[in-house]
Amino acid sequence: MxxxxxxxxxxxxxxxxxxxxxxxxxxxxxxxxxxxxxxxxxxxxxxxxxxxxxxxxxxxxxxxxxxxxxxxxxxxxxxxxxxxxxxxxxxxxxxxxxxxxxxECYMGGGYWHPSPNILKSIRDAIDYNGDEFKEILHKDSFKKCFGNMIEGSQLKTSPRGYDVRHRHIDLLRRKSFAVSHYVTRKEIMKSDFDHKVIEVYKEMVPFRRYLNKAITV
Structure with missing residues (x-):
């Protein structure tokens, strides 16, 4: 290319x-x-x-x-x-x-302002097993690749049906769940760029699989 x-x-x-x-x-x-x-x-x-x-x-x-x-x-x-x-x-x-x-050039994944039904499914998954999701987010290699999830609008209080003291309230308040890894043109022009794409993809897999499973269960 x-x-x-x-x-x-x-x-x-x-x-x-x-x-x-x-x-x-x-x-x-x-x-x-x-x-x-x-x-x-x-x-x-x-x-x-x-x-x-x-x-x-x-x-x-x-x-x-x-x-x-x-x-x-x-x-x-x-x-x-x-x-x-x-x-x-x-x-x-x-x-x-x-x-x-x-x-800008980047690789990304997740759900940006998903529909209410999808958002509810993700919140239900976090309520059920938010520890698994946080383990993915806090993994050193994941944070090095993506940093934190992309900032977006959040609820000021708790979603309906969830206590404001919920231990995963920081995630439950979110309206988007997405990450991105930015690259420069110089990186894209390198002969090993395909390898970089593969490595970013592999690092993102657990994050995306968690969310995709959440909306299908």
Whole structure:
């Protein structure tokens, strides 16, 4: 994958974020997109080799649309400033997300502002076995890779049905459960970047499996 070409295309697109420009440069976009899909195909194979529970996700299924959804976000530009994709994708939520963009590049996973039903399931799991989740979060290698979970809005008191003195109230108040590992373009350009992706994926597996199990039980 020519990541240098990918970033160059995205930077130029952001300076010409309109349909006429995209139509005139459609072949270049397709070449970059297909190159990214091919790289995702290779990562799909490599990740399946290190995780017996990996959910096969072909590159064409993994990649997200480059168009912003203007119906819900009318003030955003027509096209995104990044290529995003979700591997190990049983559904669009809880996958292993990879984003390469003009302003930031990262790998992430978990649930960001999940629906009320999913959030309730996660809170029920924490109520039942929050110690296991905290053990994952406090593991030295996990904290080194991701730090803390991404900050988001939280309840000021306890969720309905939970005592404010609950020993896991710090987690129960959360409305999102997600982590991310940021990378630089320099790291992406290195020959061992695929290996880095694999290592980040492996470190994230227990976190993602805990949450994914919580919403299926």
């Amino acid at each position: 020519n990541f240098s070409h990918l970033f160059s295309f995205l930077e130029t697109l952001q300076k010409n974020n309109n349909k006429d420009w995209m139509d005139a440069h459609r072949s270049e976009y397709v070449a970059v997109r297909d190159g990214y899909i091919a790289w995702l195909e290779q990562m799909n194979i490599k990740l399946a080799a290190v995780d017996l529970d990996y959910f096969d996700t072909p590159g064409k299924k993994a990649i997200n649309r480059i168009n912003n959804n203007l119906m819900f976000q009318p003030n955003k530009p027509i096209y995104k400033d990044h290529f995003g994709a979700g591997l190990d994708q049983v559904s669009r939520q809880g996958d292993f997300y990879i984003e390469m963009g003009v302003h």
